[in-house]
Amino acid sequence: MHIVAKVFDLAITDSEIQKETHKLSGIDSPRERKNALNRLIDRYLLLHQALTTGLSVSDSEFDDALFESLEEMDNAPRDMEQTRNLEEQTRRRVIIRKYVHNYCFKSIEISEQQLLNFYEDQKEVFVIPxxxxxxxxxxxxxxxxxxxxxxxxxxxxxxxxxxxxxxxxxxxxxxxxxxxxxxxxxxxxxxxxxxxxxxxxxxxxxxxxxxxxxxxxxxxxxxxxxAQIASFEDIKDSLKARLVHLKREFLLMAHIRDLRNNYKAEIRILDPRYTH
CATH class of the missing domain: 3.10.50.40 (Chitinase A; domain 3)
Known part of the structure; x- marks a missing residue:
């Protein structure tokens, strides 16, 4: 097992980077591998933060996520080691998902006046062809x-x-x-x-x-x-849902940026191929 990087005491292996690269683009190039590594670092920073808050995984949450993982796989685990790795990755995924949900899915208030202001400023976006x-x-x-x-x-x-x-x-x-x-x-x-x-x-x-x-x-x-511009009444509900989604994405991106800044010393790239 070749360890490429560590986030605190969490190891990121070459095989994880290969899997992440395949999910992202399917192109095995130095650039895509670095992109995959960065995504894994972000994920492990979230995992560490989630663990420090005491989040855990219930049996039902684990079972549902494990079934979801098995459905996504082309082949089932071949031995006990692969089974243990799958179970560990599944637990981590659930914990990260719960942490992100708790952090980002806070009540986000967008008033109708804010929606209307956005609509008026961006009317050209709402053209129905x-x-x-x-x-x-x-x-x-x-x-x-x-x-x-x-x-x-x-x-x-x-x-x-x-x-x-x-x-x-x-x-x-x-x-x-x-x-x-x-x-x-x-x-x-x-x-x-x-x-x-x-x-x-x-x-x-x-x-x-x-x-x-x-x-x-x-x-x-x-x-x-x-062609016509959609009326505010027709699109305000979908517009609100979209803006709430964007705000949540922004919250997550800002949080990850803060984690990277706060824990620079805990992110260690061990493989020199990923430092350039």
């Missing part, structure tokens, strides 16, 4: 017969009522029982051919037959909504 509501008829196949069939179907359609009636009997798409309804969608959600046609139509218009990799389509544009 232009969306369209469309339906289509699909004729599968790329050959001449499919093209002719799509043309014949299109020739029979003069109104939206024609489209809906014919769609139920002539479309190869699973959406045909609901009259080919594709729902509302913004740009970037559908295949490019369908998107290009949909955003070029006006409500009530029906396209000519056009081809994609799925076959031939006939598109009805039902409605469209221009």
């Amino acid at each position: 232009e969306t369209v509501h469309a339906a289509h008829i699909l004729v599968c196949g790329s050959g001449l017969d499919s093209a002719r069939k799509a043309s014949r179907i299109r020739a029979e359609i003069s109104t939206q009522e024609d489209f809906r009636r014919i769609c139920g009997t002539s479309s190869d798409c699973p959406s045909s029982p609901r009259c080919g309804d594709l729902g509302w969608f913004p740009r970037g959600r559908m295949i490019s051919e369908l998107e290009e046609v949909a955003f070029a139509l006006q409500p009530g218009q029906i396209s000519d037959a056009f081809k994609s990799r799925f076959g031939w389509h006939i598109l009805l544009l039902i409605d469209r909504k221009p």
Whole structure:
């Protein structure tokens, strides 16, 4: 077991760094290994701080976390040593999780006025993109017969009522029982051919037959909504949840920074490969 670093009396081994590197990026490079080591140092600083507060792990907490760990593993432990390592890592993970929860999940108050001020300052962030509501008829196949069939179907359609009636009997798409309804969608959600046609139509218009990799389509544009800024009432709950989450992340980052500053002498890098 090669020890790369120590945080107080907690050893960080090369195998731990390898596992952390794999979780972070899967790229085994000096830079990614250093990133992994730094994350482990932060984690062990939190663990030490948690242990000094007297946090412990109940049997039920341990069992739940162990089951979670086993689900994440590709292979179960092969021997007693691996089993003991897994159990120790599981206990540590639970203690760190409890400590972070106790530290960061304090009551964070954000008033409605603060939310409104943030909303007014950042309105451009809350733009809802232009969306369209469309339906289509699909004729599968790329050959001449499919093209002719799509043309014949299109020739029979003069109104939206024609489209809906014919769609139920002539479309190869699973959406045909609901009259080919594709729902509302913004740009970037559908295949490019369908998107290009949909955003070029006006409500009530029906396209000519056009081809994609799925076959031939006939598109009805039902409605469209221009880009707009979401109202404060519509987004204030999700905005509050997001800001509370960001504040908690900031609290944790600031706490780790303080731990690193306070315990510099207790962080020892033993492997010279990680000191440059």
